Amino acid sequence: MEVSSLPISASHRAKLISAGYISISSLSSISPAHLARDLGISENEATGILKVASQRGGPERTIPSHHSIVDGAQTAWDMLHEEESCRRITTSCADLDDILGGGISCKEVTEIGGVPGIGKTQLGIQLAINVQIPLEYGGLAGKAVYIDTEGSFMVERVQQVAEACIKDMQEYDSFLRKDLPARQVNLQANDFLANIYYFRICSYTEQIAVINYLEKFISEHKDIKVVIVDSITFHFRQDFDDMALRTRLLGGMALKLMKLAKKFTLAVILLNQVTTKYSGGSFQLTLALGDSWSHACTNRIILYWNGNGRYAHIDKSPSIRSASAPYAVTGRGIRNLASNCKRVKLILRARLAHDEHICRSLI
Amino acid sequence: MRKSVNRVWRRVMANKLISEMGLPKSIANIFAARNIHTAKDALSLTEFELMELLDVGLAEVTTAVSSISEISCPPYQTRMHNEHLAGHLPTRLKGLDAALCGGIPFGVITELVGPAGIGKTQFCLKLSLLASLPSSHGGLDGHVVYVDTESKFSSRRMIEIGVNSFPEIFQIEGMAQQMAGRILVLQPTTPTEFSECLQKIKDSLLQHHVKLLVIDSMAALVSGRDGQGQCRQHPLGWHMTFIKSLAEFSRIPVVVTNQVRSHSGDDPFHYSFQDSRQNLDFPTTFDSHLVAALGIPWAHAVSIRLVLESKSGQRFIKVAKSSMSPPVAFTFAISASGISLLHDDGIEMTGPEINAICGQVLKHFNVASSINDAHNIKYFRDFEVTVVYSIKNWSFRVVCG
Numbered sequence: 001m002e003v004s005s006l007p008i009s010a011s012h013r014a015k016l017i018s019a020g021y022i023s024i025s026s027l028s029s030i031s032p033a034h035l036a037r038d039l040g041i042s043e044n045e046a047t048g049i050l051k052v053a054s055q056r057g058g059p060e061r062t063i064p065s066h067h068s069i070v071d072g073a074q075t076a077w078d079m080l081h082e083e084e085s086c087r088r089i090t091t092s093c094a095d096l097d098d099i100l101g102g103g104i105s106c107k108e109v110t111e112i113g114g115v116p117g118i119g120k121t122q123l124g125i126q127l128a129i130n131v132q133i134p135l136e137y138g139g140l141a142g143k144a145v146y147i148d149t150e151g152s153f154m155v156e157r158v159q160q161v162a163e164a165c166i167k168d169m170q171e172y173d174s175f176l177r178k179d180l181p182a183r184q185v186n187l188q189a190n191d192f193l194a195n196i197y198y199f200r201i202c203s204y205t206e207q208i209a210v211i212n213y214l215e216k217f218i219s220e221h222k223d224i225k226v227v228i229v230d231s232i233t234f235h236f237r238q239d240f241d242d243m244a245l246r247t248r249l250l251g252g253m254a255l256k257l258m259k260l261a262k263k264f265t266l267a268v269i270l271l272n273q274v275t276t277k278y279s280g281g282s283f284q285l286t287l288a289l290g291d292s293w294s295h296a297c298t299n300r301i302i303l304y305w306n307g308n309g310r311y312a313h314i315d316k317s318p319s320i321r322s323a324s325a326p327y328a329v330t331g332r333g334i335r336n337l338a339s340n341c342k343r344v345k346l347i348l349r350a351r352l353a354h355d356e357h358i359c360r361s362l363i
Numbered sequence: 364m365r366k367s368v369n370r371v372w373r374r375v376m377a378n379k380l381i382s383e384m385g386l387p388k389s390i391a392n393i394f395a396a397r398n399i400h401t402a403k404d405a406l407s408l409t410e411f412e413l414m415e416l417l418d419v420g421l422a423e424v425t426t427a428v429s430s431i432s433e434i435s436c437p438p439y440q441t442r443m444h445n446e447h448l449a450g451h452l453p454t455r456l457k458g459l460d461a462a463l464c465g466g467i468p469f470g471v472i473t474e475l476v477g478p479a480g481i482g483k484t485q486f487c488l489k490l491s492l493l494a495s496l497p498s499s500h501g502g503l504d505g506h507v508v509y510v511d512t513e514s515k516f517s518s519r520r521m522i523e524i525g526v527n528s529f530p531e532i533f534q535i536e537g538m539a540q541q542m543a544g545r546i547l548v549l550q551p552t553t554p555t556e557f558s559e560c561l562q563k564i565k566d567s568l569l570q571h572h573v574k575l576l577v578i579d580s581m582a583a584l585v586s587g588r589d590g591q592g593q594c595r596q597h598p599l600g601w602h603m604t605f606i607k608s609l610a611e612f613s614r615i616p617v618v619v620t621n622q623v624r625s626h627s628g629d630d631p632f633h634y635s636f637q638d639s640r641q642n643l644d645f646p647t648t649f650d651s652h653l654v655a656a657l658g659i660p661w662a663h664a665v666s667i668r669l670v671l672e673s674k675s676g677q678r679f680i681k682v683a684k685s686s687m688s689p690p691v692a693f694t695f696a697i698s699a700s701g702i703s704l705l706h707d708d709g710i711e712m713t714g715p716e717i718n719a720i721c722g723q724v725l726k727h728f729n730v731a732s733s734i735n736d737a738h739n740i741k742y743f744r745d746f747e748v749t750v751v752y753s754i755k756n757w758s759f760r761v762v763c764g
Contacts, residue, residue, distance in 0.1 A: 199437060202437075209406055210437070
């Protein structure tokens with residue numbers, strides 16, 4: 001292993017090489033005082049260099065249990081066990097869960113994009129609620145981090161979705177556990193709201209800062225199981241003159257998020273906007289942030305209109321087959337596209353009646 | 364509440380200085396020596412770039428970046444349902460208020476989009492009046508800032524709406540003057556003046572109990588191109604972000620009107636994975652050759668989009684984008700007392716039709732008979748514009764009425 005690949009400052013590296021220390025093994029049995037004299041640096045700095053070098057030590061260092069031909073690798077067999085035991089977050093829409101293989105995977109970065117009004121924020125909110133479903137109802141009993149760059153997190157809507165989720169849990173209890181003694185769902189909508197850590201981000205600097213900070217934050221709050229960024233695009237879309245810088249920053253963010261997902265076994269969901277692209281002789285819709293970003297995420301889901309319904313299409317995934325499924329955005333959140341029409345009239349009539357009742361009670 | 368708003372403004376506007384972050388002296392000095400003064404400067408570089416620039420090891424860079432990030436990151440909140448943050452301005456249109464959970468929400472941008480002469484300005488005038496009313500009558504009891512870029516503001520029409528909708532208030536001596544006195548009209552004529560207006564608004568928002576901001580219209584100052592994908596820099600990019608943060612930090616409702624333009628062959632509707640052959644008749648299915656101006660980035664930035672359109676001689680107001688409402692349309696008419704819904708039960712619309720904007724010609728007598736004579740000429744002019752559209756775009760469209 002070469003000295004030039006050590007993560008030390010450029011001037012130290014240059015001094016090492018000019019003093020003749022090309023490979024790491026040449027540093028293995030030297031004392032800090034000797035090195036300091038040779039390079040003309042302080043003993044503290046020399047100790048630091050030797051420490052870094054020993055951490056990067058070569059093949060002599062053996063790690064017990066992993067059969068590592070290559071240091072730090074895992075066998076595919078071990079990974080298979082991990083993948084199978086990995087929980088998934090349900091989207092509350094059975095068709096969508098089906099094409100996703102059970103739900104959003106908890107160790108990967110998933111990007112979800114679509115035109116305005118298609119339901120991206122709705123899906124984000126639904127997942128922030130669903131991650132909190134208790135274990136006995138098939139959920140993950142986790143908490144959520146919601147990074148809001150656009151101000152689209154409307155508390156009233158989150159309350160609606162939370163209340164519907166609680167009702168669903170109660171229905172599950174009464175239908176599927178008839179034989180067992182009745183159990184009260186002791187959750188309120190406010191409990192769900194309290195478990196969502198909400199960050200309001202107003203600039204790209206803050207966006208990078210929060211993603212850097214998440215590693216420390218999540219190690220202090222280990223029950224966070226999902227990180228939702230709504231949307232990743234907003235601050236990178238306007239007022240960005242230097243496109244090369246933008247690509248570098250986005251790349252850095254993507255890597256950090258992937259590392260977070262893997263290290264803490266959580267799902268990272270990035271919501272993206274759309275833009276137009278000229279290809280094949282016509283303009284087409286495509287997700288924003290450019291071609292290099294499209295390689296950054298592990299999974300990519302596009303939400304779109306098809307005829308009269310909203311559909312989700314799995315555009316890119318290493319493990320799931322490409323497919324589309326319909327879904328609906330209802331008063332209760334994301335649900336199956338079953339017959340949903342009557343509910344709308346009921347919702348409005350209920351609200352009108354409620355308002356009238358309030359007016360009458362005030363008179 | 365005012366104190367917290369001020370603090371938040373300062374946080375957004377200031378770019379945190381590294382020298383004030385409490386980092387270890389040695390590393391803070393190195394940053395300063397290399398001209399990296401703010402968090403933005405530091406975080407815009409990758410860790411390897413920082414290593415090269417500052418001539419320090421990776422471990423030190425990582426620690427410094429993580430401290431800077433922790434300090435620049437806004438604190439987290441848990442958004443419990445908070446009454447004063449989630450307020451609404453009731454529009455007095457019962458069906459619409461029910462659909463919007465109370466009315467025009469505070470803190471976000473509500474967009475009104477539709478063809479010329481459909482009633483957007485009428486709606487804005489009514490909302491301005493509603494916001495200035497005392498709270499005993501369901502108003503917000505505050506000032507209204509009305510940015511009028513097309514010289515459409517008519518105080519005479521507004522008083523007429525007031526007298527007809529709230530006779531008990533306006534008949535009191537001096538009330539009309541007090542209400543009208545709360546509405547401040549700005550009329551910028553160039554994009555630069557518009558930008559200056561926005562800055563002035565931001566400064567006076569907090570001090571003067573402004574409870575509603577209306578911008579009528581946003582698109583008027585953009586000449587021609589409207590950010591249709593190719594131009595990287597949207598001409599109103601800065602304004603969009605500015606208005607959005609204004610809305611959010613002052614927690615007032617912001618209503619913006621948008622124009623329409625005819626759908627050109629270049630407007631994309633499909634992704635590459637969709638088979639475009641199946642959907643060839645997509646544009647004509649909805650009888651619509653109009654799309655909202657200002658492009659896709661603007662459509663993402665607004666939180667509520669109300670589409671006003673006319674079809675078969677009937678006017679509709681549709682809730683096209685709203686996270687709290689089902690997709691419904693209401694029929695409405697313009698009368699002496701502003702806008703009124705013909706039925707409070709909305710018509711549910713499935714599918715993308717809720718987003719389409721139809722620009723069919725209105726019945727002539729609908730327009731003329733319902734508006735005060737003094738305004739007839741202006742509305743007739745708008746009506747003529749619509750007629751021209753119809754001749755150019757749909758050669759077989761019969762002019763109704």
